[in-house]
Amino acid sequence: MVTIGEQLAEMRLEIRHLRIKTATLERARAAQKDRADKLEEENKDLRKENEKLKEQLEKAKEQRDKFKGMIFKPNTESTKQVISTRKRLGGQLGHRGASRKLPEVVDQVERIYFHHCPDCGNALRRTDSVETHTVCDLPAFSEVRVRVSEYQRERQWCSNCQKEVVPTPPGVIPHSRLGINLIIQILIWKYVCRMSLEIMVSTLAQTYGVEITESGLVNILKRTKRYLGEEYGKLLEAVRDSPVKQADETSWRINGLNGWLWVFLSKDSCYYTIEHTRGKGVAEKALAGSKGTDVLVRDDYAGYKKLKVIHQSCWRHLLGESKEVIGQKGASKEAKSLHHRLKKMYKQLERVVKLPFDMKEREAFHQAFEGRLKEVIDTEFISPDTRRVQTRIKNQGNNLITAIVHPDVPLTNNLAERQIRPAVVIRKISGGSRSDQGAESFAINMSIIQSLKMRNQPLVPTLRDLLLHGALGNTN
Numbered sequence: 001m002v003t004i005g006e007q008l009a010e011m012r013l014e015i016r017h018l019r020i021k022t023a024t025l026e027r028a029r030a031a032q033k034d035r036a037d038k039l040e041e042e043n044k045d046l047r048k049e050n051e052k053l054k055e056q057l058e059k060a061k062e063q064r065d066k067f068k069g070m071i072f073k074p075n076t077e078s079t080k081q082v083i084s085t086r087k088r089l090g091g092q093l094g095h096r097g098a099s100r101k102l103p104e105v106v107d108q109v110e111r112i113y114f115h116h117c118p119d120c121g122n123a124l125r126r127t128d129s130v131e132t133h134t135v136c137d138l139p140a141f142s143e144v145r146v147r148v149s150e151y152q153r154e155r156q157w158c159s160n161c162q163k164e165v166v167p168t169p170p171g172v173i174p175h176s177r178l179g180i181n182l183i184i185q186i187l188i189w190k191y192v193c194r195m196s197l198e199i200m201v202s203t204l205a206q207t208y209g210v211e212i213t214e215s216g217l218v219n220i221l222k223r224t225k226r227y228l229g230e231e232y233g234k235l236l237e238a239v240r241d242s243p244v245k246q247a248d249e250t251s252w253r254i255n256g257l258n259g260w261l262w263v264f265l266s267k268d269s270c271y272y273t274i275e276h277t278r279g280k281g282v283a284e285k286a287l288a289g290s291k292g293t294d295v296l297v298r299d300d301y302a303g304y305k306k307l308k309v310i311h312q313s314c315w316r317h318l319l320g321e322s323k324e325v326i327g328q329k330g331a332s333k334e335a336k337s338l339h340h341r342l343k344k345m346y347k348q349l350e351r352v353v354k355l356p357f358d359m360k361e362r363e364a365f366h367q368a369f370e371g372r373l374k375e376v377i378d379t380e381f382i383s384p385d386t387r388r389v390q391t392r393i394k395n396q397g398n399n400l401i402t403a404i405v406h407p408d409v410p411l412t413n414n415l416a417e418r419q420i421r422p423a424v425v426i427r428k429i430s431g432g433s434r435s436d437q438g439a440e441s442f443a444i445n446m447s448i449i450q451s452l453k454m455r456n457q458p459l460v461p462t463l464r465d466l467l468l469h470g471a472l473g474n475t476n
Contacts, residue, residue, distance in 0.1 A: 102134050146182070146208045171464075173227070173471040178220065182210070184463050186220055191449045192459075194426050218438065225441040227470030232444045235271045235451055240289045242266030244409050246297040247283060247304060248416035250424055253432030254439050261427075261443075262286065263420045267408075270419050270450040274439035283307060295406050297413045300396065312402040315346050316412040321392060325385045332383035338376070338390070345372060349401065349411055357407045366404040373400065419450060 091097060114124050138144070151169040158165050168174055173183070189195040195203070197214040204210040239245055245266050252261035252274050260278045264271045264286050275282050280303040287296070290309050297312045298304045304311070322339040325331060352365050377394050381387050393400070403409040423446060433439035452462050 221441045225444045228448045235269045238269040239264045239266045246413045246416040268455045272443040272447045311399045313396040313399040314413045322389045334383045335386040369401045
């Protein structure tokens with residue numbers, strides 16, 4: 001039997017254990033509280049640091065967008081609008097399909113047939129029923145090789161002239177170790193296909209077995225420059241004599257130094273020249289002898305302004321600047337309104353210049369559009385971006401509407417832009433010219449080829465005739 005004293009002793013012991021446990025839990029709670037307070041402080045510090053990082057990220061995004069805007073033209077429309085207005089890929093609805101035309105000349109006809117059925121092996125009889133399948137192909141690479149010709153030129157004596165005469169092989173450039181067809185192929189690769197000299201060397205060796213160095217190709221291009229020089233001069237005269245001409249220019253490196261490639265055009269002649277300067281003297285020299293009644297279609301480069309011809313300023317450049325202005329962040333409503341007015345005016349001008357030419361009617365149109373331009377010029381715009389476009393219009397004035405009262409004058413110099421683009425592509429591949437002689441070779445050879453393309457003349461036979469004709473007059 002447990003006495004009361006024993007029960008009290010057990011209760012005291014249990015109370016003691018509970019007090020110890022309670023004290024332990026209190027210490028643990030205090031420690032946890034200390035840790036929680038420290039974590040809360042750390043959390044506050046992390047929140048502050050996070051806010052700073054967010055601010056830095058926003059600044060970095062703004063800087064990124066700023067640099068992106070310097071490189072890429074800003075897009076003023078949403079992606080959905082761009083996609084919805086873009087013409088779908090492939091054939092358009094309602095357009096008839098087109099396939100490759102069959103060649104007019106067939107070199108060989110081969111009849112093929114089965115002796116046995118390809119499925120069961122049963123013997124088959126021949127029939128008169130056929131279906132044709134025409135294939136255009138190149139000769140096998142094993143058959144494609146250069147043809148070497150040896151001409152034994154007889155040295156003969158003319159008793160009448162009292163001198164020795166030696167015949168020139170027909171269709172061969174005097175003193176040239178390379179045939180006319182190979183030279184034409186090199187010209188086409190360089191100026192039409194825009195191949196680099198390195199690739200041309202490799203292609204000649206691998207395809208035709210012709211071993212020639214890059215410097216050898218350069219010498220060929222220099223010789224063709226001499227052969228085509230007479231025709232090059234005729235192109236310049238054709239541009240000068242043309243009642244409507246266009247001009248443009250772009251940068252061109254010459255032996256590592258900055259230069260300029262200029263192009264001057266008539267409707268069927270293309271004249272390039274590469275100069276060390278972009279000064280007005282280049283245009284004055286190239287168009288010397290032009291009549292005062294001739295019309296020059298150009299952009300707004302100041303080097304053309306003092307030329308003594310009638311000027312038509314390019315609308316595409318004006319609309320391009322206006323579009324660039326309204327594409328900037330924070331563009332004014334005033335600038336957007338002016339841009340739409342200019343676009344509408346341009347479309348109306350396009351319709352006018354396509355009408356049959358009647359001088360009285362055109363003069364009436366000219367007077368009407370002159371009034372509309374004057375209204376734009378005299379308006380007191382508030383926004384700086386609008387005034388920027390207005391200043392350009394002021395500088396151009398009635399040069400924007402010259403095409404109304406002159407027949408066959410375009411409103412843009414797009415033709416010059418298109419003709420200068422192939423040269424720009426070649427410049428990106430080659431980096432320009434390594435010497436003044438190389439620049440001259442490019443200008444002359446490129447002028448001839450682009451002019452032949454503008455005239456829709458057959459390139460190979462026409463080049464052949466020009467080269468042979470020029471070589472006979474220049475055998476140095």
